[in-house]
Amino acid sequence: MNDIARTGIPLKAAERVSLSRPTNELPLAIPGSGPARLVFWLQWILANSLQVLVLVSLAVQQVGYLPPQYRMMIVATLLISIPLCTLFRVYSTQNGYLAGLGRILLAWLSLVSMLIFVAFITKTSDQFSRQLVVQWMMLAGGLQVAAFVPLHYLFKRLDRELRSARSSLIIGAGELAFDLAIKVRYERREQMLGMVALDDEPDFEVEVTQPYFPVIGRVSQLRSVLAENDVSRVYIALPAKETEQIEGLYVDLLDANVDVVWIPDFANLKLLNHSIQDLGGMPAIHLNESPLTSYPGGAFLKSLMDRSLALLGIAVLGPLLLAVAIAVKWSSPGPVLFRQQRHGWNGNIIEVLKFRSMRMHDDSEVKQATKEDPRVTSVGRFIRRTSIDELPQLFNVLKGDMSLVGPRPHAVAHNNYYSDKIIAYMARHRVKPGITGLAQISGYRGETETIDKMAKRVELDLDYISHWSLRLDLKILLKTPISLFSKNIY
Numbered sequence: 001m002n003d004i005a006r007t008g009i010p011l012k013a014a015e016r017v018s019l020s021r022p023t024n025e026l027p028l029a030i031p032g033s034g035p036a037r038l039v040f041w042l043q044w045i046l047a048n049s050l051q052v053l054v055l056v057s058l059a060v061q062q063v064g065y066l067p068p069q070y071r072m073m074i075v076a077t078l079l080i081s082i083p084l085c086t087l088f089r090v091y092s093t094q095n096g097y098l099a100g101l102g103r104i105l106l107a108w109l110s111l112v113s114m115l116i117f118v119a120f121i122t123k124t125s126d127q128f129s130r131q132l133v134v135q136w137m138m139l140a141g142g143l144q145v146a147a148f149v150p151l152h153y154l155f156k157r158l159d160r161e162l163r164s165a166r167s168s169l170i171i172g173a174g175e176l177a178f179d180l181a182i183k184v185r186y187e188r189r190e191q192m193l194g195m196v197a198l199d200d201e202p203d204f205e206v207e208v209t210q211p212y213f214p215v216i217g218r219v220s221q222l223r224s225v226l227a228e229n230d231v232s233r234v235y236i237a238l239p240a241k242e243t244e245q246i247e248g249l250y251v252d253l254l255d256a257n258v259d260v261v262w263i264p265d266f267a268n269l270k271l272l273n274h275s276i277q278d279l280g281g282m283p284a285i286h287l288n289e290s291p292l293t294s295y296p297g298g299a300f301l302k303s304l305m306d307r308s309l310a311l312l313g314i315a316v317l318g319p320l321l322l323a324v325a326i327a328v329k330w331s332s333p334g335p336v337l338f339r340q341q342r343h344g345w346n347g348n349i350i351e352v353l354k355f356r357s358m359r360m361h362d363d364s365e366v367k368q369a370t371k372e373d374p375r376v377t378s379v380g381r382f383i384r385r386t387s388i389d390e391l392p393q394l395f396n397v398l399k400g401d402m403s404l405v406g407p408r409p410h411a412v413a414h415n416n417y418y419s420d421k422i423i424a425y426m427a428r429h430r431v432k433p434g435i436t437g438l439a440q441i442s443g444y445r446g447e448t449e450t451i452d453k454m455a456k457r458v459e460l461d462l463d464y465i466s467h468w469s470l471r472l473d474l475k476i477l478l479k480t481p482i483s484l485f486s487k488n489i490y
Contacts, residue, residue: 234261354389
């Protein structure tokens, strides 16, 4: 907020930026797609040249030549690194230096882990020198980190200069155009000359942008505005109802020697993992897409991490699980585990496991636990308060029904109740449900006695789906123990 204020934007504008919903924003990917790809491939070639050079040097130094198994290792490394670098956005000029270094290390560790996993399942690990591989991991990773800072500086500077040399204006003077102007000027660092209003746009709607992004003309004067201001790019930011006018503007600007970018107005839509792609020469705007289908490599890594950590958790927490099982059995008659049908990935019914924390009762009507709920046993109150009752769900993760991180699964009856009361409620099931999630570490645990509380939990779940990454999963896992001190757990 302070950084924006220093640029001269009024407080009202700064507030509008901070309150803009990231799930409803379409990234300005089309204008920068060419340079972005060039930056990616240049840095990828340089980084992989370093790691290949290190491996070849170590192999030649040790045995005098490059053995076949190391040649295959080079091929596998190059093939695996492309989707990993894309997934972690390693070479994006939008990264800060620390974030970029973190992404490089995460991608490198993931690549090494996958190579080790492939060697293990193919039973070829004995063909490689452990000393050579460890040296390669350390040296190649270190060189990539060392090379990142100067390369990132050069590419960011080049990107800034290219953007600052570009003069832009926006057709439209409404709220969408105003928000776009802020992003183009202060995020993309382009020269924003101003706005061109529609001919029939009332003056009072136009004046709200002055003098920060002045209205320099109307659509009927567009040709003269372009000629007088040496414009190189025009953004069309008009409501969807102006489709006919948008088409006319596009045709009119075909021979105007300017780049034309259309920013669709999706402000009122719940977008999930949205993206823009080329589909056989036709622009395809993905409004609602599951990360598990759009990033299959990421889904594989998430599943691998989930099951590995779940197996480790079961092994380490085995004595605690046994002790809790005995305590639950002793606390009241009934089974140790409570099994409940809930909606899982893609709405499929799964059976979620928990340590039983309540006395046996008629559960034909599903009712959320409340504070001082008489159904909860003394042992149950403790394991619910500490979330130990959720630990059997590690077996759900190991089975593949759940993930460590994701939207919490709700009872089927709750889903039937809320599905027609909260917009996009069932979209929570586009990913596997989790033992913990973004909503839980944000304070939305326990009872959701009002529609508003459940709506906020759903909003956070959808934010998680839209911004999913392995880094976000790890961040949520690390914050989960702290969230257990919430007062809303009972």
